[in-house]
Amino acid sequence: MLTDAQYDLLRQTAFQLDNLSVEQLENIAGLADAGGLSDAQLLEFLQVANLLYRGGQPLISDAVYDTVFLAELQRRQPRHPFLHTVEPEPAWTLKTLPLPEKMLSTEKAYSQDGIEKWLARVQKAAGELNLDFARLVFKATPKLDGYAAFDDGRVFYTRGDGSKGTDISRVFERGLSVAGNGARGQGAGEIVVSRRYFQDHLAGVFENTRNFQASIIKEKELEAHALAAIQAKAAVFFPFAQLPSWQGTAAQIRAEFDTLVTEIYGWLDYDVDGVVFEVIDASLKQALGATRHHHRWQIAFKTNALSVKVKVLGVTPQTSRSGRVNPVAELEPTQLSGALIARATAHHYGMVKNLGIGPGTLIELTRSGLVIPKIERVLKAQTPQIPERCPSCGSHLVWDSDYLYCLNKTKCPAQIEHTIEHFFRTLANVDGFGQKTIEKLHAEGIDSVYAVYQLTTTRLIAMGFGEKTAQNLIDQLQRSRSVAIEDWRFLGAFGIYRMGLGNCERLLRHYRLRDIFSLTVDDIVTIEGFAEKTAAAVVECLAQAQADFKRIFQLGFNLIPTDTSNDAPDDSPIKGKTIVFTGTMAQGSRDAMKKEAKRLGAIVSASVTGKTDFLVTGEKVGATKVVDARDKSVKVITEAQYRDLIS
Numbered sequence: 001m002l003t004d005a006q007y008d009l010l011r012q013t014a015f016q017l018d019n020l021s022v023e024q025l026e027n028i029a030g031l032a033d034a035g036g037l038s039d040a041q042l043l044e045f046l047q048v049a050n051l052l053y054r055g056g057q058p059l060i061s062d063a064v065y066d067t068v069f070l071a072e073l074q075r076r077q078p079r080h081p082f083l084h085t086v087e088p089e090p091a092w093t094l095k096t097l098p099l100p101e102k103m104l105s106t107e108k109a110y111s112q113d114g115i116e117k118w119l120a121r122v123q124k125a126a127g128e129l130n131l132d133f134a135r136l137v138f139k140a141t142p143k144l145d146g147y148a149a150f151d152d153g154r155v156f157y158t159r160g161d162g163s164k165g166t167d168i169s170r171v172f173e174r175g176l177s178v179a180g181n182g183a184r185g186q187g188a189g190e191i192v193v194s195r196r197y198f199q200d201h202l203a204g205v206f207e208n209t210r211n212f213q214a215s216i217i218k219e220k221e222l223e224a225h226a227l228a229a230i231q232a233k234a235a236v237f238f239p240f241a242q243l244p245s246w247q248g249t250a251a252q253i254r255a256e257f258d259t260l261v262t263e264i265y266g267w268l269d270y271d272v273d274g275v276v277f278e279v280i281d282a283s284l285k286q287a288l289g290a291t292r293h294h295h296r297w298q299i300a301f302k303t304n305a306l307s308v309k310v311k312v313l314g315v316t317p318q319t320s321r322s323g324r325v326n327p328v329a330e331l332e333p334t335q336l337s338g339a340l341i342a343r344a345t346a347h348h349y350g351m352v353k354n355l356g357i358g359p360g361t362l363i364e365l366t367r368s369g370l371v372i373p374k375i376e377r378v379l380k381a382q383t384p385q386i387p388e389r390c391p392s393c394g395s396h397l398v399w400d401s402d403y404l405y406c407l408n409k410t411k412c413p414a415q416i417e418h419t420i421e422h423f424f425r426t427l428a429n430v431d432g433f434g435q436k437t438i439e440k441l442h443a444e445g446i447d448s449v450y451a452v453y454q455l456t457t458t459r460l461i462a463m464g465f466g467e468k469t470a471q472n473l474i475d476q477l478q479r480s481r482s483v484a485i486e487d488w489r490f491l492g493a494f495g496i497y498r499m500g501l502g503n504c505e506r507l508l509r510h511y512r513l514r515d516i517f518s519l520t521v522d523d524i525v526t527i528e529g530f531a532e533k534t535a536a537a538v539v540e541c542l543a544q545a546q547a548d549f550k551r552i553f554q555l556g557f558n559l560i561p562t563d564t565s566n567d568a569p570d571d572s573p574i575k576g577k578t579i580v581f582t583g584t585m586a587q588g589s590r591d592a593m594k595k596e597a598k599r600l601g602a603i604v605s606a607s608v609t610g611k612t613d614f615l616v617t618g619e620k621v622g623a624t625k626v627v628d629a630r631d632k633s634v635k636v637i638t639e640a641q642y643r644d645l646i647s
């Protein structure tokens, strides 16, 4: 029998069985006999066996593969190409495999003195080879701070432990391009993302660039933003062979060290965390060799700055979707771990006020993966710069504990525009509704997502959009409703407080979208990850958002319901069933029972409807409730019967 994993591999690689049925495949494997097979069947069997073997799910033993089937092909068709070439295999396995070349680490120096010591070692080795050190040419390149990988032209590997990596060829199948000349097979390099692109398009979605890089290679289907970044060629694989480089002598390195380093740091629009110096001469490289850890012929210079002192020029208020006004400190542009930092965020205006952040404040910034770092420490305080009015609508701002708010929910341009922007950005299935377009629409009186959906080409043209653009926008709106989209993403697009994508998905794993507006705090706290306080906020905010949600929902979107029985065991007797618990339970609490039912894949509902499968009754249940359930053809069972059912 083929296992599920073997089936999956065949499916994932879209392998076509033309000459054998699955049943035949199983029989042949079981008998380990190639005698009765036609040539085409034999070849197909070998291909399947090879594919499953490479995928880590072997069908037959290596010995049977070699001595029975491969030997049979050898006997019948000794020149068959299958015997003499390695087939290019699609990639799907998480098994580690040996890297074509060892990927060593790089030795690091944190001072020019460290570079001096390395140069001295190179000089000594050059002397032993009778090379003229003074004329020896060195190369310097930016040290990319991305996700290390190796491309042999066929398989794309993670760096793994330096000698064994994981096959991530799927990343190229997803459209990742190679920087520079675009050719595959250039060996070691890094998966990197444009800093500018990250800041403009990804900073709101990913914590930092590393986080984003990891998301590109993960097995799960690509997140829409990650896919867009790949398609825009903002995320690429950058082979070291394609890096821009400086060449010069040791004397030049010594003389121009600071300028050289600063210059090279700034060459690329990618995260760079050092400058790599290396020997070019092949004989010298060979003589220098390698330790188990690094090549002796290269060294990375890294600035030691883990933190820098920076002067604040001013604090700019930014009104967010929720009306909260966030402080952004404008800084004297400063280099920090490879990036030019010009802005930093403070947690809230309470911090600005308490720590004295304003023009002239001296702060300390610590190296982090964030594009816009957070202010953690103030070295020298100044008069805090705190706005009185909303920078967008001019309303008086109001303090709520440490936060400043603009309460002009319905008229504040920043809040309206960010809400519309958030909706389309979260749907992530249409183009055209970026910041500029939304600003323009809002200026013309479009003040809600619903209003956007009421637009017509005529109206858009009257607003000053070109005919083509107008038509495209209308097409995109149509498309946003016809393209299938997960219901949790749709819910997340409304930007309801405390309802980020993660919470939306968690909630919809347990309750259907149509039911969420009638949930109580009790219903929500039973879900893993929702504390009492969050649950209360969710109930309140869902209630506030309900009218707006329904209006847009009724426009008709192509929603994919979240699988409510995802992790439940397959043999769960209540998987996919809708259950209502009522009354006082004898063994353990009702909440615990609800949690367990959910774990077993049931949908726990608060009230009985025609869609309910079981009403589980504890003690002290009113007769009307039971009669009512029976009227709706709902099976009414006692707590004991229920426990029998699931045991």
Ligand SMILES: [Zn+2]
Binding pocket: 319, 390, 391, 392, 393, 394, 395, 406, 407, 408, 412, 413, 414, 415
């Ligand atoms: Zn405002």
